[in-house]
Amino acid sequence: MxxxxxxxxxxxxxxxxxxxxxxxxxxxxxxxxxxxxxxxxxxxxxxxxxxxxxxxxxxxxxxxxxxxxxxxxxxxxxxxxxxxxxxxxxxxxxxxxxxxxxxxxxxxxxxxxxxWIDGTEPTPDIDPGSFARLGRITARLHQHSRAWRRPQGFRRKVWTHATMVGPAAAWGQWQAAQGLDPRARDTITHAMAQAGSELAAYGDGAARFGLIHADLRLANLLIAGERTHIIDFDDCGFSWFMQDLAAALSFFEDHPRMPHWVAHWLRGYETMTPVERADLSILPALIAQRRVQLLAWATSHAHTAQVQALGPQWATGCVTVCRDYLDGRLARRIGA
The missing domain is CATH 3.30.200.20 (Phosphorylase Kinase; domain 1)
Structure with missing residues (x-):
């Protein structure tokens, strides 16, 4: 990288x-x-x-x-x-x-x-059950990933704390974001230090870390009748399996309905694969880390329509997510 x-x-x-x-x-x-x-x-x-x-x-x-x-x-x-x-x-x-x-x-x-794949993108505000469907699909991917014998020479990016939010992060540096005062930067810095420590303790053993989609949001599903297609594997790589849940919340980590979406995702996921207590406990760290990774991405992609549509308050929301993570509110909201 x-x-x-x-x-x-x-x-x-x-x-x-x-x-x-x-x-x-x-x-x-x-x-x-x-x-x-x-x-x-x-x-x-x-x-x-x-x-x-x-x-x-x-x-x-x-x-x-x-x-x-x-x-x-x-x-x-x-x-x-x-x-x-x-x-x-x-x-x-x-x-x-x-x-x-x-x-x-x-x-x-x-x-x-x-x-070309025909279909419509599910909308969480209309169909909260979409997150249950997403959880089930993600569990199928993880089951396949764990069992698949990859061909010789297979190589994809490795999404770790360092490559997501560290000095050599693949999506750029969150510190370059505009509109962050020193207090906001300090909050994010402390949150990422804590997330890094928690993830190091959680570990990267084969039961918790492997090949994942890494960007499996509702925006990357297309539904046509009873068929659900997964698209855009461009960021697939090696990371924590629960990172796919953090990615499912991308750009909406501070949304009031976020805990509801997490509950539906987990309900769907657990119809196929059990989730251990440690997997739940690490979710706040992963969610905060993902939001800061997206802050870096938005900073390096400020020219795109998607980033411009986020609005000036989106960066402020990143600070809120990090503050909620540090004080335990994020964990309480999702029952972790």
Whole structure:
């Protein structure tokens, strides 16, 4: 993992790459790329004849190398073989799924095309039971992760306290966030020191730490009838299994209904996998740590529409989460 956060991904950079990538695929798989999301990667919708669609992912430079991306695709293959609904990568004319594309005036980018998945994103304010569904799905992923024999050379990022909120954090430095006064910075610093100590004591044994999705929020589910697809494995890597619950609360850790969501998630999860007392007790540390990781991410992605939509009070909410964690209120709210 690089000690330097990737440079900002300017919106104009990947467009030419996406257009050039079309030549890699059979004529029936080519269309005009239309940008639908710009975050870590640029994601394009490709409209094809007959109403078909594809998704083209243009990877951000300096974030994942080819081995990491191929490892992600290998896990997707295994999950799909196990009956879990996940995206399927599309082969280009050379039979490969991952390519590096360069065009004049742009640096090269890794690109992968996926089959389009129809469905709607569940909304917690309308359907609180969505978190129970999410918990059950997460338990299935964890069961598969624990049993899966990974292929030789498999490599994904390792999400630890250091790589999430430390000096070499992959998403940048939370200390660079605007609008934090010295008292706020001190609160976050103390909260992260305490979280680091608790996580070190909790440990990273195989029962608690393994390959996870790492960003399994409701936004990364698509529901169509009785079928639920999990999407966006771009951040999958090795971390605490309970980190997937902290990630499920992303951006809404201070929401009044958060304890309700946690209860539903755990209820769904425990229909398939038991949760030990220690797993519950570590949740406040993981939730606070995730919020600070997102603070770093928002700081390094201030140019994106998603961050701009958070509003100026979101950083203040990060301080509230850390304060609630330090004084035990966060633990009391979720029954940990």
């Amino acid at each position: 690089s000690d330097v956060a990737p440079a900002p991904f300017r919106a104009g950079d990947p467009d030419a790459i996406a257009r050039a990538a079309m030549a890699l695929y059979p004529p029936a798989e080519r269309g005009v790329p239309r940008l639908v999301c710009l975050s870590e990667n640029a994601t394009y919708r490709i409209d094809l004849p007959g109403g078909r669609r594809r998704v083209l992912r243009v990877h951000r430079p300096g974030y994942h190398d080819a081995t990491e991306i191929r490892s992600e695709l290998a896990w997707l293959d295994s999950l799909r073989a196990a009956g879990i609904q996940v995206p399927r990568a599309v082969c280009a004319m050379d039979g490969e799924r991952l390519h590096h594309v360069s065009t004049p005036g742009t640096s090269g980018r890794h690109v992968v095309m996926f089959e």
